[in-house]
Amino acid sequence: MPEFVTETVLKRDLFSETRKGHFAGAAQEKIIRRVVTAAPFWSRPLGWVLARREIAALRAVKGVIGTPQIISVDKDGLFRHWSEGTPLHLGRPKDAAWYRDAHRLLRALRRQGITHNDLAKPQNWLMTPEGLAAVIDFQLASRHRRRGPLYRIMAYEDFRHLLKQKRAFAPHLLSPTGARLLARRSLPSRIWMATGKKVYNLVTRGLFRWSDGEGTHDRIEHEGPEIVEALLAHPGVGDVALATFPLPxxxxxxxxxxxxxxxMPLSALDGIGLDTSARPDHLQPVARLPRATDGAIRLDILQLIAMNQMTELDSLVAGNDELSGIAHAIAARRLNFSDRRIAKAEPKN
Structure with a gap:
């Protein structure tokens, strides 16, 4: 196996670290490296459980258009090809063709006995540059050797979650039949929402510090002015910009x-203490803020960095070497490695 060269860390949680890069001598081919051994020792066993599920599913869907293609597995994790595309909550497809192709993809997974089990998250759906559907993140996927009741329930929920995405991003395409199916949760799903989901939220948001990334209170509007004023009072701070990200x-x-x-060296800004009631959850000193030609701060770029949306960041600054250099210098020292989303921060239909 050639040496893997890491370009950026896309995601880091208690179960693995996901890195984007390439093999030595083949910089043009993007590769994803999931490193389970980068997880803390106490959560690593569960990390391997998730990784083995992903490995089994990816091997089963090898050759299926719209799925990540696995390359190899080693003692630290796995390698797979990069899936090119825009996450659904940013691409927001309105054309019926994308949803037809997504349905085609679900049927292809079924033929291989695979249910994804995590398609309620729009960030696990992609819109490819060709306008087709793709799915990623098979850590919760199941491989079914028999098409029994459990398989049928899970397959139904995958399809229902596709309808959920259609309702969110292309409601004009949702038929009355689709609306009825969307409202008809399976019995295990109803039991899960009433019982298991509460335990899941307690564990993931409390112990494991995950988040579904939703939020409604506009903290920047209410707390932002006090934070900006306090930071600008520091003798080493020249300017301040605020963005949002999902809390654990x-x-x-x-x-x-x-x-x-x-x-002023960045080290002079490390550990700034604010004697105010309002405080940022993350504070990152930067050498330069990205700016437009008129001098205005590019908040769109900073929002992507704060949200750990590295793929979208690459697309946004492509073709502008100076802006790309500034943005990637900030991103290299970013403080949020979660892939959770804030629906309020996304573009509207």
Whole structure:
């Protein structure tokens, strides 16, 4: 196996670290490396459970268009090809063709005995550059050797979650039959929502510090002015920009970017303490903030960094070497490695 060269860390949680890069001598081919051994020792056993599920599913769907293609497995994790595309909550497809292709993809998974089991998350659906559907993140996927009741229930829920995405991003395409199916949860799903989901939220948002990324309270509007004023009072801070990101528990966090004054080392801004009631959840000193030609701060770029949306960041700054350099220098020191989303921060239909 050639040496893997890491370009960026896309995601980091208690079960693995996901890195994007390439093999030595083949920089043009993007590769994803999931490293289970990067997880803490106490959560690593569960990390391997999830990784083995993903490995089994990816081997089963090898050759299926719209799925990640596995390359190899080693003692640290797995390698797979990069899946090119825009996450659904950003691509927001409105054309019926995408949903037809997504249905085609679900049928292809069924033929291989695979249920994905995590398609309620729009970030696990992609819209490819060709306008087709793709899915990623098979850590919760199941491989069914028999098409029994459990398989049929899970397959039904995968399809119902596709209808959920259609309702969210292309409601004009949702037929009356689709609306009825969407409202008809399977019995295990209803039991899960009433019981298991509460335990899941307690464990993931509390113990494991995950989040579904939703939030409604506009903290920047209410707390932002006080945070900006306090940071600008620091003698080494020249400018400040604020963005949002999902907190581990339900809600929205404030991510502050503090630009150092010219000639001021970033180390001088480390550990800034704010004697205020309002404080950012993340505070990152930066040498330069990204700006438009008129000098306005590019909040769209900073929002992607705060949300750990590295793929979208690459697309946004492509073709502008200076802006790309500034953005990627900030991203290299970012403080949020979760892939959770804030629906409120996404573009509207």
């Amino acid at each position: 528990k339900k809600g929205v966090g404030i991510y502050a970017f503090a630009e150092a004054k010219e000639g």
